[in-house]
Amino acid sequence: MADAMARSARLILNGKVAQEPEVREAVSAMREAGCDLQVRITWETGDALRFVEEAAQEGVLRLIAGGGDGSVNEIVNGLMHLDEAHRPALGILPLGSANDFAHGVCLPMDPHQALHTALTVSSRAVDVAHLGADYFINMASGGFGAEITTSTPVSLKRLLGGGAYSLMGMLKLWHYQPYSGHLSWPEGEFEGPLFLLAIGNGVQAGGGQKLAPDAKLDDGLLNVLLVRHFSSLSEMRQLLAELERIPEDGEFVRTVHTSRLSFQGDSAFPLNLDGEPRQLKTFEVKLEPRALKLLVQSDCPLLSSSSRH
Numbered sequence: 567m568a569d570a571m572a573r574s575a576r577l578i579l580n581g582k583v584a585q586e587p588e589v590r591e592a593v594s595a596m597r598e599a600g601c602d603l604q605v606r607i608t609w610e611t612g613d614a615l616r617f618v619e620e621a622a623q624e625g626v627l628r629l630i631a632g633g634g635d636g637s638v639n640e641i642v643n644g645l646m647h648l649d650e651a652h653r654p655a656l657g658i659l660p661l662g663s664a665n666d667f668a669h670g671v672c673l674p675m676d677p678h679q680a681l682h683t684a685l686t687v688s689s690r691a692v693d694v695a696h697l698g699a700d701y702f703i704n705m706a707s708g709g710f711g712a713e714i715t716t717s718t719p720v721s722l723k724r725l726l727g728g729g730a731y732s733l734m735g736m737l738k739l740w741h742y743q744p745y746s747g748h749l750s751w752p753e754g755e756f757e758g759p760l761f762l763l764a765i766g767n768g769v770q771a772g773g774g775q776k777l778a779p780d781a782k783l784d785d786g787l788l789n790v791l792l793v794r795h796f797s798s799l800s801e802m803r804q805l806l807a808e809l810e811r812i813p814e815d816g817e818f819v820r821t822v823h824t825s826r827l828s829f830q831g832d833s834a835f836p837l838n839l840d841g842e843p844r845q846l847k848t849f850e851v852k853l854e855p856r857a858l859k860l861l862v863q864s865d866c867p868l869l870s871s872s873s874r875h
């Protein structure tokens with residue numbers, strides 16, 4: 567039996583994509599189907615936070631983020647600053663360029679289907695990670711990818727997919743230096759030059775790069791990917807091969823499942839939180855287990871109680 571459509575909901579739409587005809591048509595269709603769907607449009611950073619507060623004050627139960635990973639991140643931050651009792655469930659209308667979180671949770675990319683999903687499914691409780699005062703729902707990635715993708719439009723997936731030789735050329739051109747730091751978590755530690763660090767609540771970042779393929783959103787754990795730096799072209803080849811299959815304990819790639827992680831760097835470390843850039847010398851990442859209600863299909867592969875097979 568199909569689930570009933572919610573009677574009311576709020577859509578916070580990133581102004582960059584607000585006028586797309588498909589979005590307008592999808593909103594009209596949901597209204598015609600009986601949902602009182604109100605829309606708020608952002609102009610700049612900070613607007614979404616205010617709209618989240620307004621929605622909570624008005625008792626909105628379903629809040630839909632219309633935009634890319636950055637829009638979802640801003641809305642998650644707004645939601646996490648509310649009391650849990652007044653926190654609306656989060657739906658996503660994927661309208662960004664990467665939409666890594668939405669792809670990771672297998673949401674439909676078609677605006678009509680995505681809105682319909684957000685307005686009909688039951689919510690599922692998922693973990694939310696935070697790094698200092700900043701929350702993220704999908705992934706924090708640091709090192710190589712975070713630095714280069716912040717200043718070029720090339721996605722991490724394309725950079726890593728181009729092969730060892732072109733990647734080496736790129737790193738030379740960028741005068742790339744590995745980052746050194748000390749990582750520690752309750753069950754272990756890592757010291758040394760890092761090529762890449764990814765801390766996943768979700769599975770993918772950088773435009774489709776699956777850095778934490780086994781991550782679940784509701785298991786109380788961060789899936790951490792540590793990639794040690796290389797010193798030759800052949801080592802780089804090995805590193806890229808390991809990134810394809812993400813071993814537990816490879817020569818370069820190592821995975822750790824833990825509830826929290828601290829980093830002490832020798833210098834500012836470039837980080838990307840759900841696609842939003844930061845530079846931090848030290849940080850700690852923790853999880854708030856099952857703190858947010860997410861509107862995804864019940865067979866979403868990132869739910870540990872998933873019935874998908």
Ligand SMILES: Nc1ncnc2c1ncn2[C@@H]1O[C@H](COP(=O)(O)OP(=O)(O)OP(=O)(O)O)[C@@H](O)[C@H]1O
Pocket residue numbers: 580581582608609610611612633634635636637638661662663664665666841
């Ligand atoms: N009207 C607007 N015009 C341009 N940028 C906006 C507008 N409103 C909000 N923003 C900014 O857009 C950024 C978020 O963009 P978002 O990440 O959603 O899209 P994207 O970068 O295209 O997608 P993705 O991150 O999935 O690749 C935030 O920094 C936000 O402040």
Ligand SMILES: [Mg+2]
Pocket residue numbers: 634635636637662841
């Ligand atoms: Mg973005």
